[in-house]
Amino acid sequence: MPELPEVEAVCRRIRRGAEGQLIASARILRPGITLPQSSAETEETLAGRRIGKVWRRGKNILIGTSGAGEDRVLRIHLRMTGNLVLFKDARLVPPAARMVLEFPDRSGLVFTDSRALGRVHLHSLAELESILAELGPEPLSRQFTVQWLAAAASACGQPAKLFLMDQSRIAGLGNIYAAEALFQAGIHPGKRMKTLRMPKIGALHAAIVDILRRAVKVTAAEYRRPGYWGGEEWDFPLRVYGRKGEPCLVCGSKIRSMRQGGRSTYYCPRCQR
DNA sequence: CACAATACCTGCTAGC
DNA sequence: TGCTAGCAGGTATTGT
Numbered sequence: 001m002p003e004l005p006e007v008e009a010v011c012r013r014i015r016r017g018a019e020g021q022l023i024a025s026a027r028i029l030r031p032g033i034t035l036p037q038s039s040a041e042t043e044e045t046l047a048g049r050r051i052g053k054v055w056r057r058g059k060n061i062l063i064g065t066s067g068a069g070e071d072r073v074l075r076i077h078l079r080m081t082g083n084l085v086l087f088k089d090a091r092l093v094p095p096a097a098r099m100v101l102e103f104p105d106r107s108g109l110v111f112t113d114s115r116a117l118g119r120v121h122l123h124s125l126a127e128l129e130s131i132l133a134e135l136g137p138e139p140l141s142r143q144f145t146v147q148w149l150a151a152a153a154s155a156c157g158q159p160a161k162l163f164l165m166d167q168s169r170i171a172g173l174g175n176i177y178a179a180e181a182l183f184q185a186g187i188h189p190g191k192r193m194k195t196l197r198m199p200k201i202g203a204l205h206a207a208i209v210d211i212l213r214r215a216v217k218v219t220a221a222e223y224r225r226p227g228y229w230g231g232e233e234w235d236f237p238l239r240v241y242g243r244k245g246e247p248c249l250v251c252g253s254k255i256r257s258m259r260q261g262g263r264s265t266y267y268c269p270r271c272q273r
Numbered sequence: 274c275a276c277a278a279t280a281c282c283t284g285c286t287a288g289c
Numbered sequence: 290t291g292c293t294a295g296c297a298g299g300t301a302t303t304g305t
């Protein structure tokens with residue numbers, strides 16, 4: 001489910017309560033989530049370590065830890081339904097809890113994930129660096145410029161929607177925000193990247209940055225509520241995603257949907273060419 | 274190589 | 290009411 005703004009919101013929500021905490025015990029309640037790493041080994045390594053910095057890269061949540069031996073980083077990917085929540089009592093945890101990091105006072109950080117597609121991995125700093133090197137630039141960083149996007153686009157024959165969702169090109173966009181960015185820029189999702197010219201490239205860059213900034217702002221506020229997510233509410237106002245058959249908010253044409261890369265894409269046939 | 278299909282999972286909903 | 294097909298905000302792997 002979560003894309004960059006939701007992952008950012010989760011980081012901000014847990015940061016205050018998690019940073020600096022001692023992990024008294026770690027329990028992996030669903031062994032598959034650590035594959036190909038061993039869940040028993042993950043539990044053993046984490047126990048007795050202290051949580052350092054919590055940060056994010058693309059859709060990866062990164063939790064630094066220190067203790068016996070070298071520093072390790074816990075990398076959590078929420079995939080479709082994952083979430084991280086701080087619990088007052090880590091023994092009273094919901095059925096979808098997949099990992100529990102319990103602190104000395106019995107409170108804890110809990111990874112919930114109904115579909116169990118999310119992943120938890122423990123890395124050395126060197127290992128983490130090489131994994132993150134596979135990701136494209138952060139769209140809200142200085143790295144992500146119009147010039148960079150123009151250069152990346154000119155070398156790419158992919159349809160625009162697939163380009164935006166490819167984490168090795170830009171890190172953090174997913175199905176919803178990619179669709180929304182293309183709508184805002186007036187670009188058809190099937191448009192080949194290398195056929196885009198300058199005013200459109202600029203519009204796409206501006207749309208990505210604008211939408212993600214606004215979504216982070218709105219979503220981060222909502223995610224302070226610990227139970228948030230589970231509900232169907234989507235706080236960022238969506239203009240095309242999920243609106244098949246409804247009128248375009250700009251021109252009134254019926255929003256259409258198509259399949260791309262096995263996923264549903266929504267677009268306005270008149271505004272997006 | 275690029276691209277498409279499928280596997281991974283559970284839960285919800287629309288339609289019968 | 291109860292069943293089922295289809296679909297879900299993601300990504301790694303397999304197949305063409």
